[in-house]
Amino acid sequence: MLDGRRKSIQPMAERLPDGNMQALQQFVNQSPWEWSPVRRRIAERLCKVIAPDVWVVDDVSFPKCGTASVGVARQYCGALGKRANCQVAVSVHAATDTASCPLEWELFLPEEWAGDQLRRRRAGVPEEVEHASKTRLALGVLDRLAGQGLVVPVIVADAGYGRSVSFRLALEERGWSYVMAVDPKGIARPATAEPSQPAYGGLGPPTLSRYREPARPLPNLINACTRFEEVTWRQGSKGAMTSRFAMLKVRPSGKEATRTAQEQAGGRSRWDGVLPLRTLLVEQPEDASEPTGYWMSNLPAGTSIADLVRWAKMRWRIEHDYRELKHGLGLDHFEGRTWRGWHHHVTLVTAAQAFLTLRRLDPKAQTPA
Known part of the structure; x- marks a missing residue:
């Protein structure tokens, strides 16, 4: 959260009077701390304070050089508006008209990584992690959040998710409401x-009902x-x-x-x-x-119709999140290559954004852990 153009480990350590680059590198990239309980606490705290009207499902890309960073591949990169070498992550955000914050993340693992054991081992990708579509990842994230006991509000997404009939139907099977582009x-x-029932021809099973037009x-x-x-x-x-x-x-x-x-x-x-x-x-x-x-x-x-429009348009709030996460907090400045390091990094950035969100909502309040 301090001033500074780059938020990667070395420049952050240099900006601190007692900065220790090696210790910070160890904490982010190699330390065995679990990120899931941290994100769970953030989600519980922010949902309680924000009382979100919607959860917004989206994905964000991180342009990268080389082939070693976990999940990197040549694919569509929203940050550049074209196919490029990048990582892609699926996110779910809690949002109202006045506040928002990401609740959970999942890194998209391209198909070319699925069977490349050497790349997986070097990047520390867990054995149980396989290639899955972004809609499947989004469902997994939503299931995790719902499994924490959080109340699922209206789910909003752009056409990248809304065009998937199977995704919309999966939400319906779970009893969740949505407004999807x-x-x-x-x-x-x-x-x-x-539908009309065609006349039976007398042979075989009856003809099924069908729409004429x-x-x-x-x-x-x-x-x-x-x-x-x-x-x-x-x-x-x-x-x-x-x-x-x-x-x-x-x-x-x-x-x-x-x-x-x-x-x-x-x-x-x-x-x-x-x-x-x-x-x-x-x-x-x-x-x-x-x-x-x-x-x-x-x-x-x-x-x-007023409620439908308000929920549909509430997706704009996550653009504020991404702007702050990227430009203010260094979401896309991570230079590590591992699965663990990436998850640690986005968790710490999410915690910083959650802190700022809580301060904006009530500048005079204390912000307990």
């Missing part, structure tokens, strides 16, 4: 669509009758944040949605062909000729 290329049917891309569900209304979701630095939104009932479609509906019904032969209803939130500003944003939600039918 989705890709306009996603397909759905209007709420009024009903194909599913449509989300923009094609909007027509002249779609009613947009103006919604203000928060006060920004330049005034009220306002835009026009519409709320539609749709039936998300596609292979994953159909397969899951069949499984929930007890099998293909027992499924009545009806896809479940979900809420589609659409944004189209007054000066736009077409929609600029889409979100899918499983919240109850009586949820107001």
